[in-house]
Amino acid sequence: MISFAFRVVTCALALAASLAHAAQPATVRLDYAHSGNALSDGYALERVVIEPLPWPGSTARNLDETNRGQNRVEVVDAKTGDLLYSRGFSTVFGEWRTTDEANRISRSFQESVRFPKPDRPVRVRILKRDERNQFSVAWSVEVDTDAPEVVKKQPDLPAKPIPVIVNGASPDKVDLLILGDGYTGAEMKKFEADARRLAQHLFTVSPFKERAKDFNVWALALPTNESGISRPSTGVHRASPLGTRYDIFGSERYVLTLDNRALRDIAQHAPYEFIEILVNNETYGGGGIFGQFSTAAAGNAWANYLFVHEFGHHFAGLADEYYTSPVAYAAASTRMEPWEPNVTALRDPANIKWKRHVKAGTPLPTPWPKAEYEEASRAYQKKRAALRAANRPESEMNALFRDDLKATEALFAGKPHRHDVGAFEGANYEASGYYRPAMQCLMFDRSEAFCPVCRDGISDIIDLYAGSARQ
Known part of the structure; x- marks a missing residue:
């Protein structure tokens, strides 16, 4: 059996090896509120945070030209307007506003964007797709990452990330963080086994199989008092660090967390660009939001499929190609050409x-x-x-x-x-x-x-x- 001390040293060495890279900037996170309904929405700044770990990505690949996502973040020089960083993403709010509920009430959702710390004041812009399916600015805010109100120190986490697969320094790799939710203290070994099993399966599926060496995989979980997560439709309610639950937007199989602050405050203690949350449940379920996170029920017989399918949403912005299963979304009245790479309106x-x-x-x-x-x-x-x-x-x-x-x-x-x-x-x-x-x-x-x-x-x-x- 591997001793706890040996594992701590191994984890520390792996983290150091992964993060060792010349002059990596700090990681900035901008937390904000996104509120509205089916017809309108607005944004409000909550806080700017300097995360504990350096920026995990390569600064040579700061600009995103893939044209994915319902939204896009751009970080520009506040004086010159030069584009310093960009990424496409989608949001839970963006999905919620297509539900019937969004026609009746307004709600507020927590969101975050992360970027490498600039050496000058910047303007952070959130863009969204307009009626032409083109990006236009929805909100912008000036940010000085050296300002006194920026959060620069946070509490330590009572858990350390587990290096599942480390193929090199983080800036040269895709860093995938597997988080656990609904695992008790006595089930931490089960979580690690689940994370290793499902990560191993991911790299048997093309093209992940052929590109396995381009990934690092980490695992991290905080224990819960009770096993499993909430499933309100059956009267099951559990307190868990990430707040993950079934029955999102009225769909019994849809699993997400709406507590973005909790998610980011835990995830920031490991190198990551993508997150998959394993919930310690047997009931079929999962979910995936491009550029945010994905989820999968680790105890289900279809866990391998759930892990990869939902990661396809989160990682690459792939659309669901099925159409006969009930979903929470209201059908659109138009057939705009989708931004997702795997579906088309076939206009041409x-x-x-x-x-x-x-x-x-x-x-x-x-x-x-x-x-x-x-x-x-x-x-x-x-x-x-x-x-x-x-x-x-x-x-x-x-x-x-x-x-x-x-x-x-x-x-x-x-x-x-x-x-x-x-x-x-x-x-x-x-x-x-x-x-x-x-x-x-x-x-x-x-x-x-x-x-x-x-x-x-x-x-x-x-x-x-x-x-x-x-x-």
Whole structure:
């Protein structure tokens, strides 16, 4: 058995090796409130924080040209307007404002943006997509990171990050932090085992498999008094450090935390650019917000799928390609071309965004057994709803999922264009008007592989953080 002292030394050495990089700036975090409803929104500064650890990224890759996300943060020189840093991201508020509740009331959400500490006063701008799907400035605030009111010292965390995979210094790698929620003190070894198991699985899936050496993975959890997280729809309520829970926006399988302050105050004690939260529950569930975090139920039989699928949302901004499952979002009245790389409104088939993957002669839209799939899916969704309503054992839900996947694969087997990239109608929660690249993909159902278009979308983000240096 490895001694506690040995593990502390190993962790310290790994952290030092990962963070050792010439002249790394400090990490600045700007915490703010984002409030509003379906029709309008506003922003208010809460605080500016200097985090305990240096900036984990390469300053040679400060500018984001991927055009992902519903929002974008830009840090510019306050005097010259020169762009110093940018990243695309999405928010929980952005999802909430598409729900029916946002038509009735206003709510406030905590949000944060992080950037390398500048050597001069800056203006931080939050941009959002307008009616043309282009970014325009929604809010800006001047920030002097050396001002007296900036928080420069915070309490230590009563836990240390565990180095799961360390392939090099953080600025040269993608740093993934796996956080645990709902694990008691007696379950800390279980958390570490869950984190290692799911991280290992991630790197069996392409393109993560081929780019595994471009990642560092850390794990960190604070213990809870009770095992598991809240699931209000069944009367289960748990106090947990991250405040993660099921039933977000009325969806029984949607797992998020709405406590951004707690999340960031814990995560700041490990090097990270991306976060996946493992909840210590057996019930199927997860969620993912681009550039924020993703979640997965570590104890579920489909945990491998949940971990990778939800990370696809968070890491690369991949859209859901399914459309027959109930969701909390209200359908949009228009079919604007999505910013997500793996769905399209197909306004211009000759110039489809994944044109390079489409073989000559492939029809666009691309035929597939849509009617048969939808008929089978309606029956499956009815069974699924009945199992949840009756609070049946999770083993019965897992069996239903297996049967559904088997039936889908049998339906698709041998069909024309089964393995082609094209434009298959039905995606982004809509049966018509949106198209996905492949008949089947990890973002469409519980299959095991990403389609070529999703693989490209993931590779673009890996390159942004760990590719060849860009000025």
